[in-house]
Amino acid sequence: MLLIEILPDKCDFCGCCVGVCPEDAIELKEAEITIIEELCTNCVKCVWSCPIEVLKFNKNLAKANNENRI
Amino acid sequence: MKTEYDIIVVGAGPAGSLAAKFAAEQGVSVLMLEKDRDVGYPVRCGEAVSMAGLKEFIEPDPKWIATEITKFSFISPDKTKIEVEFEGKGCILERKIFDYELANIAAKVGTDILTRAYVNGIISENGKTAGVKFEYRGEQKEVKSKIVIAADGVESRVGRWAGLKTHSDFRAMESGIQITASNINVDQNTCYFYWGNIYAPQGYLWVFPKGNGLANIGLAITGDIGKKRSALSYLNEFMETHYPNASLLSQVAGGIPFTPTLEKIVAPGIMLVGDAARQINPLSGGGIISGMIGGSIAGKVAGEAIINDALDSIFTYEKKWHDRLGKRHEMFNRIKNGIYNLTDEKYNNIAHDLKKIPKNKITLGQIAKTAVVNKPSLLLDVAKTFF
Ligand SMILES: Cc1cc2nc3c(=O)[nH]c(=O)nc-3n(C[C@H](O)[C@H](O)[C@H](O)COP(=O)(O)OP(=O)(O)OC[C@H]3O[C@@H](n4cnc5c(N)ncnc54)[C@H](O)[C@@H]3O)c2cc1C
Ligand code: SF4
Ligand code: SF4
Numbered sequence A: 001m002l003l004i005e006i007l008p009d010k011c012d013f014c015g016c017c018v019g020v021c022p023e024d025a026i027e028l029k030e031a032e033i034t035i036i037e038e039l040c041t042n043c044v045k046c047v048w049s050c051p052i053e054v055l056k057f058n059k060n061l062a063k064a065n066n067e068n069r070i
Numbered sequence B: 001m002k003t004e005y006d007i008i009v010v011g012a013g014p015a016g017s018l019a020a021k022f023a024a025e026q027g028v029s030v031l032m033l034e035k036d037r038d039v040g041y042p043v044r045c046g047e048a049v050s051m052a053g054l055k056e057f058i059e060p061d062p063k064w065i066a067t068e069i070t071k072f073s074f075i076s077p078d079k080t081k082i083e084v085e086f087e088g089k090g091c092i093l094e095r096k097i098f099d100y101e102l103a104n105i106a107a108k109v110g111t112d113i114l115t116r117a118y119v120n121g122i123i124s125e126n127g128k129t130a131g132v133k134f135e136y137r138g139e140q141k142e143v144k145s146k147i148v149i150a151a152d153g154v155e156s157r158v159g160r161w162a163g164l165k166t167h168s169d170f171r172a173m174e175s176g177i178q179i180t181a182s183n184i185n186v187d188q189n190t191c192y193f194y195w196g197n198i199y200a201p202q203g204y205l206w207v208f209p210k211g212n213g214l215a216n217i218g219l220a221i222t223g224d225i226g227k228k229r230s231a232l233s234y235l236n237e238f239m240e241t242h243y244p245n246a247s248l249l250s251q252v253a254g255g256i257p258f259t260p261t262l263e264k265i266v267a268p269g270i271m272l273v274g275d276a277a278r279q280i281n282p283l284s285g286g287g288i289i290s291g292m293i294g295g296s297i298a299g300k301v302a303g304e305a306i307i308n309d310a311l312d313s314i315f316t317y318e319k320k321w322h323d324r325l326g327k328r329h330e331m332f333n334r335i336k337n338g339i340y341n342l343t344d345e346k347y348n349n350i351a352h353d354l355k356k357i358p359k360n361k362i363t364l365g366q367i368a369k370t371a372v373v374n375k376p377s378l379l380l381d382v383a384k385t386f387f
Helices: A016-020 A045-049 A059-069 B014-024 B051-055 B095-108 B157-161 B231-242 B288-307 B311-339 B344-355 B364-374 B378-384
Strands: A004-006 A026-029 A032-035 A055-057 B004-010 B030-034 B048-050 B065-075 B081-093 B112-115 B117-125 B128-136 B139-150 B173-182 B190-194 B204-211 B214-222 B247-257 B270-272
Touching: A004 A032, A016 A026, A016 A045, A016 B173, A016 B247, A045 A055, B004 B014, B004 B128, B004 B288, B014 B030, B014 B095, B014 B139, B014 B288, B030 B095, B030 B117, B048 B051, B048 B288, B051 B081, B051 B288, B081 B190, B081 B204, B081 B344, B095 B112, B117 B139, B117 B157, B139 B157, B139 B288, B139 B311, B157 B270, B173 B231, B204 B231, B214 B231, B270 B288, B288 B311
Parallel strands: B004 B030, B004 B139, B030 B112, B065 B190, B065 B204, B139 B270
Antiparallel strands: A004 A055, A026 A032, B048 B081, B065 B081, B117 B128, B128 B139, B173 B214, B173 B247, B190 B204, B204 B214
16 A cells, blocks of 8 residues: 655656665656555655655554554 | 667766767767756756866857856854865856757767657667667657667666666765755855755755856755755755845755765666766765766767677776776765764864964865864865865
């Protein structure tokens, strides 16, 4: 389940997140960004590297997901 | 558009354009693909380069030079200012025009160029890269080639698809942010560097004049720092305290891989250049000139490989790059590891020691000597190798 949230309206399409993603899970066109859910491991490295706070780890979703599992 | 080229270059930044030029001028066919609508825009860059670096490839032209640089100013956390004349000269580019000009030079020697061409895969044949797949104005296309030169910048995905390990550790990737602002009252021939954790921990903050009251103001921090606070929040704080009346003409984000060159920058049928190969100076983050150098070597080697029908010879590019700059970058990286974690107190102490040297006697060498007491060759190397 994808737990990384993108705020596309904030994104500058700079590619910093793409450069650190270990899974090549980010598709970035001229002005369009998507995370490929099947490849993403929710490792959060892209979140830490985004210079302008576009990417967020969705804690609530993560929590709900964990509870569902139990 | 032809369905087959000798060489395909992905990305039309300085590294890509130089690779295309140095290949195409040998008479081989070259196609350069750029995903953005415009070559050279948006400008994710402080735009500072050394004149000497430029002159190796192109005669400086007022058309794309915003201002000339003759002085460096280093500012410590307690605002002690050290000024040094810059031996040799530098300049702040107008990259929008500069990158255009480089692509134009490549085109003039026969390179075909497409913009809005988003490369989204490679063609592989017998374990060798044999072309690229790309989306061009809504249509999926394929073009074959003997050699692909990946100049796709910080993202560096093309090399990954060919099996090269290109992704950067988040701790070594600098997350950058920059604004171009007006009403910035600074000397128009001085580059200002702010060092210290209050400005930009594990990185630095720059103010580069662009003439007419304009300046590029930016900073970069590592992903390790980004865990706690974003680059944006550091820049906002700086602007509020230093230039509350500035108007912003532009704001861009950008990643700067502060690492030595990748271990492997060639695989069968593919070569990596510029940021894609991590050819940035890992101490300063300057990558325009080093990318142009990488691109020029790769383009030359690739063209010769085609002409001599000796595709395996592209592997010689690796050694040529390492001899020219790669090894130096490894040394800069060691220096960086030594200085990027200094405390603010240490930065202040270095600045205070330097202040004791009479102004007319201060040279980069002197700065180095003082810095050596604290950490090896600190500012000398930073300054000397900045661009
Ligand atoms: C904030 C910031 C400040 C900087 N300041 C300086 C400075 O003052 N001095 C300096 O020397 N360097 C500076 N740099 C570094 C410098 O900008 C880069 O090193 C330089 O641009 C590298 O050139 P390049 O050709 O390798 O890559 P780029 O210039 O990044 O070009 C890569 C191109 O490839 C395109 N591309 C990417 N993926 C694809 C794809 N899939 N398909 C098609 N096209 C693609 C991109 O759109 C881009 O145009 C700075 C960088 C940043 C982020
Ligand atoms: S690092 Fe941030 S601004 Fe840059 S492309 Fe990724 S999400 Fe967008
Ligand atoms: S969370 Fe990790 S795997 Fe997922 S997109 Fe971000 S960096 Fe890539």
